[in-house]
Amino acid sequence: MFGGPPRTPTHTPVAQDELAKLARGLMERVPGGQLNPQLLAEAASDLEAPLAHVYAAAGLVPMLQFTRENQVVFLVCSGGCQQFGAVPVLEKLLALRDQRNAANESSFDVHTRGCLDRCEQGAMVAVFTPDGVAALPKASPEIVAEAVADALGQSS
Numbered sequence: 505m506f507g508g509p510p511r512t513p514t515h516t517p518v519a520q521d522e523l524a525k526l527a528r529g530l531m532e533r534v535p536g537g538q539l540n541p542q543l544l545a546e547a548a549s550d551l552e553a554p555l556a557h558v559y560a561a562a563g564l565v566p567m568l569q570f571t572r573e574n575q576v577v578f579l580v581c582s583g584g585c586q587q588f589g590a591v592p593v594l595e596k597l598l599a600l601r602d603q604r605n606a607a608n609e610s611s612f613d614v615h616t617r618g619c620l621d622r623c624e625q626g627a628m629v630a631v632f633t634p635d636g637v638a639a640l641p642k643a644s645p646e647i648v649a650e651a652v653a654d655a656l657g658q659s660s
């Protein structure tokens with residue numbers, strides 16, 4: 505499941521059996537394979553799992569596709585990049601997204617994928633905006649918070 509780069513890991517990934525259980529739970533909930541934030545939140549609640557773990561699991565199942573709801577999308581590698589902090593990055597992005605949504609501010613989507621083909625630069629994040637795609641190599645919670653503010657302005 506993890507095709508990680510040959511660096512010394514900095515983080516412990518979510519256990520593979522937990523990811524497999526969450527992936528199965530998602531597939532049972534979305535026969536059509538389309539994921540949206542509400543469905544992912546409900547799955548996390550039903551499966552009693554952290555939301556970021558559910559997002560990480562979703563990225564590992566190619567048949568599951570995220571619906572696009574905003575012009576700005578943060579796509580996080582949730583495969584081998586878990587060894588380099590992808591889960592804390594996801595936690596930060598999900599918290600920032602929810603904060604912006606609650607404040608009725610312009611917001612963004614959080615999507616995941618099992619690999620973004622830049623494994624040596626994990627945690628790898630790609631940011632899609634109307635201006636194009638930007639890579640955030642070696643992403644951290646601080647780096648993605650800055651990127652959200654750059655793309656959408658500071659949250660009030």
Ligand code: FES
Binds near residue numbers: 507583585618
């Ligand atoms: S494991 Fe390949 S980019 Fe993350």
